[in-house]
Amino acid sequence: MDAVESLGFYCDHRLYPLNSYENRVYQVGIENATPLIAKFYRPKRWSAAQIQAEHDATLALKKAGVDVAAPLLMRGKSLFEHQGFYFSLTPKVIGEAPEPGNLNQLFQIGELIGAMHQASRDWQIEQRPYLSAIQRIERACKVVLESSYLPKSMTPAYVQVVEQLLLRITQTLPSHQSNSIRFIHGDCHRSNIIAHDDAMTLLDFDDCRMGYAVQDLWLHVSDANERRAQLSELIEGYESQCDFDSRELDLIDAMMAERTLVYTAWIAERWLDPAFPIIFPHFISEEFWRQHIQDLNDILVKWGQWR
Structure with missing residues (x-):
């Protein structure tokens, strides 16, 4: 919550860990707004440049009209740091995984x-x-x-x-x-x-x-x-x-x-x-x-x- 609120959001204390073994990902409730997905990257797995390349790719795909979940841009940035951890925020997408074999x-x-x-x-x-x-x-x-x-x-x-x-x-x-x-x-x-x-x-x-x-x-x-x-x-x-x-x-x-x-x-x-x-x-x-x-x-x- 401290990391998310450092970017100007106000958390409503509803936190849900999501399935992610490599990183740590949470659904974070935001007061009077749709929840955000906060992704904290495993230290030393990717460099900041490699993570930024991921962000730039998803943002470019979204701009091109491809339906992808892209990170939020705030003051021109999508990658942030809090207490030594890189993290990003993405709007929550509501739905479920496709049915196998459909x-x-x-x-x-x-x-x-x-x-x-x-x-x-x-x-x-x-x-x-x-x-x-x-x-x-x-x-x-x-x-x-x-x-x-x-x-x-x-x-x-x-x-x-x-x-x-x-x-x-x-x-x-x-x-x-x-x-x-x-x-x-x-x-x-x-x-x-x-x-x-x-x-x-x-x-x-x-x-x-x-x-x-x-x-x-x-x-x-x-x-x-x-x-x-x-x-x-x-x-x-x-x-x-x-x-x-x-x-x-x-x-x-x-x-x-x-x-x-x-x-x-x-x-x-x-x-x-x-x-x-x-x-x-x-x-x-x-x-x-x-x-x-x-x-x-x-x-x-x-x-x-x-x-």
Whole structure:
């Protein structure tokens, strides 16, 4: 409340923590006004310049008519500091996450992502550069192997499946041109979209970066048995706003492997945060790691079935 009131607002003492493991996000009641969303950034994760690049991108998208939740501008600033923490304020968007597998909503999601990509088609965000799946996987693997959480008995199986995945990715990436890399949301799952009044609003650009368009689409496929129908709706909606290169579908397996590995390394890196053992108590069990290795092997087995 002190941080919010330092910008001239008056809080009504209604504070609600929102789901956010990486940062700390609160809905803050404001006297005689709509609540604000206050986002406090995890220290040392992003520099001020990188956070500002995120803000500038969302503000530019909003100006271009794309339905995104952009931070408030006050006296020409969107990023503020209070007691050593960077924070921002965003107007509350009322609604709920889209329903998994709803084909009509998948078309709308495709439209929204296509509009975002079309508006940002010529952008180059130097503060958020492209990192290949290989680079991100190698870093994640290093984090896991240097931690004490992976059982030693499972280390050989983990290393083996990671090496096999890296080989497949190495064989896949060269056929995709670097000039297809564009600005992307980077973490575009359904919890970062709000459906309201027959419209969709895209939230939380914390992981925005340069990448391939399909990265923002594939996370909305919620059922492997229905993936062709779901992808069809997503792409049809997308192409109503922006061209899509269907060859990028071959990258989804690499992106699945990357996300699975990076997610586990992320928990390992954050384990000393008091919230993480509470949220992920199974992380230190052998069953978690057995399932993790199985999930990686499943990606290998099903490789190349997205087209």
